[in-house]
Amino acid sequence: MLSAEHRAIVTATVPILEVGGEALTRHFYPILFRDYPQVKPYFNQAHQADGAQPRALANAVLMYAKNIDRLEALGPLVGQIVAKHVALNILPEHYPMVGASLLQAIREVLGAEVATDAVIDAWAAAYGQLADLLIGAEGQTYAAMKAAPGGWNGLRRFVVAGKRRESDEITTFVFRPEDGGAVLDFQPGQYIGLRAVVDGVDQRRNYSLSAAPNGKTYQISVKRERGGAMSNHLHDAVGEGDVVELLPPSGVFTLAPAGSRPIVFISGGVGITPTLAMLPAALASGREVHFIHAARHGGVHAFRAHVDELASRYPQLRRRYVYAEHAGQQPGHPAPDAVGLLDSERLAAWLPATRDVDAYFLGPQPFMKVVKRSLRELGVPESQMYYEFFGPAAALE
Template sequence: MLTVAQKAIITATVPLLETGGEALTTHFYRILLGEHPEVRPLFNQASQANGEQPRALANGVLMYARHIDRLEALGDLAAQIVNKHVALQVLPEHYPIVGACLLRAIREVLGAEVATDAVIDAWAAAYDELANLLIGAEAAAYDRNASAPGGWRGARPFRVARKEAESDEITSFYLEPVDEQPVLDFEPGQYISLCLQVNGQEVRRNYSLSAAPNGRSYRISIKREPGGVVSNHLHDEVHEGSTLDVFPPSGAFTLAHSERPLVLISGGVGITPTLAMLESALRTARPIRFVHCARSHKVHAFRASIDALAKKHPQLERFYCYEEAPQPRSDAQPHAVGRLDAQTLSQWMPAAKQDVRDVDAYFLGPKPFMRQVKRSLRELGVPEHQVRYEFFGPASALD
């Protein structure tokens, strides 16, 4: 249990984290992944290399330190962490390893004069408190997944029943359980995790579910990333009939019930969770605007299926924006060319009333795209609490 004095020490370290938090977490990951290979599958090496994972952890540590007296103020952050941990199957035995490496990193980066025994003891107590909170929430989630209809615990083997190219870059994988039993339902917007052996190493990756739940199978749609070890393995080495280990659905970026007009905005492979959201929303009467941005028609996945849905459902309007202009006589003409900006988005959204656009907006895509969309939605008067997105890293990076 944290004492008042220990909470004061944690609060006092906030300025140090604000100026050196990323250096600390980078050193932490170097220790953890270098000395504990058993936890490496829980971490995305690509996110390590580009700095996203250290930045995300630094943001989480900083937020925790700032709100040590009122953890309820962390809002959705704790739920996001729990969902990521459950998706990757983080277990109680992993926490002592992580804690020991974090305390060592604090000592080595800040130095013994700053990271005194009292500081280390305070952070050890704070870490134990946070770990116990997360372990309890994750245990409850594991139990829910195991006890729900079609649910399971840990890895479950699924067979690739079908593999279908959706564009020059994106391929869909239709997964059916080997045991031919029902599968766990999920909320549109959630993802599953795959546990794979790639080049003799275990890796785990999250992929959004790109079709509405049906109780029998899952669909994920994966972009081939240049140099992406896992995505290229899936595209080249995994075929129809292959078996994959799958962890249960997870994720907090989900479609909330509402009668307001729905605006779904995606860029590139960010389209995948919006597809499940769209299918689910079409079962209601709410108006829907579906906006998708791609580099060109060659990499625009699911255009034909979205067009077919728009013909069938008058409540759905769809708009496409390509960075590159297509050939004049091409059948795949977009509604706009260039980068999506506030002016273009304004034309595709329901009109504002008294400078407010009363819609629910969900968006996902590459970080520069998300930054622009977030800014545009603010300019166009969409209330902040009606804007939802999923982003790996500190939310401030999109402002």
């Protein structure tokens, strides 16, 4: 039970978290993986190495501590965490492991003078409250998924029904259920969890669904990442007829409720994938759609022919492409609309005349940072910007 005294103690630790929260979470993960190695497959080790995961956790812990008396102020953060957990099949039994490791990290990083028994007790109560909140929300989501047509919980076996090369770096995989049943519907923009054993190591990753729902199959499009255990495994070792295990669709990066204002999709690199599932729904609404995509060069620009074909059928779809490099005209790689980086000047020219738009953007962090700042400067309301980002939101400011 989280008492008033507990709340006061947790609130008093906010300044410490603002300064040293990332150091705390960096210390936390080695403890967790050492004491509970069974949870390691749930964490992308590349995000551990580059600091993205510790930063994201530090941000979440800080936001929770700041809003311990008014959890509603956390806004979409809880929903984002729940969606990620559901896509990885996080279960109630995992929470005590995380809690024990977090409390031990607090003791070791802050030291006995700061991390007194009273502080540890307060954080144990606070973590218990947060765990109960997340377990309850995730339990409701799991129940709804299982009850829905084509739904399931946990891992389900799927056969690779198709594999095709989309660019020099991106390959598409189409999955159909091994049991021949229907698949759970999803909202365009969501992702699925995929589990595979790579070199004897259990790995789990989330991948955006790159085609509109059809009730029969799921499609993802995966960029080969340098040093990426799962992406290289999929590109090199998984082919048509092979079996993989999937978790049900999840995620909160979806199209906002229908309206009349123009829709703008802005993507960089493999960030194009969720927009491919969103495009059919956006076009079916009859709204004006602007599609802006940035790639390094034509060789890595995936799905250009697909988007161009949609534009030939839907007059309200306007598309623009910008390549960072001009490697010369290559067969099958038409020239882009511009060469260089996407910036506020190009966005100003390519956005519709009105700034009253719904803007969806996704890509590498530096790209998203520029896009968010540019949209704000150009007058797009913050409440009408939609994006998905792994890490603290402050990193995009």
